[in-house]
Amino acid sequence: MKSCHAFQNTLGYGAMRVLITGGSGFIGSHYAERLLARGDEVLSIDNFATGRRDNLREHENLLMVEGSIASFELMQSLFRYFKPEVVVHTAASYKDPDAWVNDVEVNVKGTAIACQMAKEAGTKRFVYFQTALCYGVKPLENPITLDHPILPEGSSYAISKTAAEQYIRLSGLDYVSFRLANAYGPRNLSGPLPTFYKRLIQRQECFISDSRRDFIFIDDLVDCALKAADGAGHGVYHISTGGDMAIIELYDATLKALRINDAKKPDIRARNPDDAPSILLDPSRTEQEFGWKARTGLAEGVAKAVEYYQKFGIDQTYTHLSAQHDKKVA
Numbered sequence: 001m002k003s004c005h006a007f008q009n010t011l012g013y014g015a016m017r018v019l020i021t022g023g024s025g026f027i028g029s030h031y032a033e034r035l036l037a038r039g040d041e042v043l044s045i046d047n048f049a050t051g052r053r054d055n056l057r058e059h060e061n062l063l064m065v066e067g068s069i070a071s072f073e074l075m076q077s078l079f080r081y082f083k084p085e086v087v088v089h090t091a092a093s094y095k096d097p098d099a100w101v102n103d104v105e106v107n108v109k110g111t112a113i114a115c116q117m118a119k120e121a122g123t124k125r126f127v128y129f130q131t132a133l134c135y136g137v138k139p140l141e142n143p144i145t146l147d148h149p150i151l152p153e154g155s156s157y158a159i160s161k162t163a164a165e166q167y168i169r170l171s172g173l174d175y176v177s178f179r180l181a182n183a184y185g186p187r188n189l190s191g192p193l194p195t196f197y198k199r200l201i202q203r204q205e206c207f208i209s210d211s212r213r214d215f216i217f218i219d220d221l222v223d224c225a226l227k228a229a230d231g232a233g234h235g236v237y238h239i240s241t242g243g244d245m246a247i248i249e250l251y252d253a254t255l256k257a258l259r260i261n262d263a264k265k266p267d268i269r270a271r272n273p274d275d276a277p278s279i280l281l282d283p284s285r286t287e288q289e290f291g292w293k294a295r296t297g298l299a300e301g302v303a304k305a306v307e308y309y310q311k312f313g314i315d316q317t318y319t320h321l322s323a324q325h326d327k328k329v330a
């Protein structure tokens, strides 16, 4: 990697060395590309459990390492070599709801290792992405505020991601944890959008839950999260448009982007009794402290995601939901 021109950020140094865990994933690859575009140096560690090799392309300021964040020796050597000023921690295990041990290994142990190595390396900023499932599947308020009790019950993914957030707090590192509901956009392989796309192009019927969810477009998310790498904020934040949307609206936008007007009528299914009618995160603290607001409309965001799916295809989609639950929502 060669050094690059200075970029002024509020942490007070020029071009930054940023270690991204899960840099070949959906959020990690977009984040990495934005850092590289402005001249920062990036080291990504990814084991491709859910990330795609074509998500992140070669770049003179990018070092890609294949391996697991749960490997203490590998992480120690990477942190000692690269001495990241910023860590952007996106790697997570979630694709098998019954793989508790792997969730603990990656989400809890991997995060604990990342925190300890970041402390040792003198990392100035630690950026984390937490799931809104930390508030439980049936949150007690709508919109959900940052004061909502933490209740990650019912999901190994949520329990392990929440333990990880606690370790980050415990570490004493200067951190920002962004709690998210559903991000979508190019390279997104989880949630309803890629499933709708796959079924619609095969002319299959879609199943839609009569619920409302909080969807954030990837570029808006990264606009906000990049500010954290540059020193904005401290602690926990929501990234959200501030508005929820019916799943059927996402389905209709997918049809429109695909220019399909003769699709089979979707099967609208009653919500599972365990499902919240709406999940909506209150972004007011983020908007105030980050001077940020989501700006991409649904039609534009879905069209960009569909354009990606058409160009690169979808081999696989992932979900943290159990198969039984998943059948009801997609």
Ligand SMILES: NC(=O)c1ccc[n+]([C@@H]2O[C@H](COP(=O)([O-])OP(=O)(O)OC[C@H]3O[C@@H](n4cnc5c(N)ncnc54)[C@H](O)[C@@H]3O)[C@@H](O)[C@H]2O)c1
Binding pocket: 021, 022, 023, 024, 025, 026, 027, 028, 045, 046, 047, 048, 049, 050, 051, 052, 067, 068, 069, 070, 089, 090, 091, 092, 093, 106, 110, 129, 130, 131, 132, 161, 179, 180, 181, 182, 183, 184, 190
């Ligand atoms: N996408 C969303 O809607 C959403 C919502 C809430 C929270 N999050 C959180 O955001 C983060 C990124 O999510 P995403 O949607 O980009 O998922 P993703 O699956 O696209 O990215 C995760 C990346 O981590 C990699 N990875 C998994 N296990 C690893 C390991 N042991 N070592 C190294 N790399 C490993 C995967 O291969 C993948 O590239 C995750 O921590 C997730 O919990 C995402």
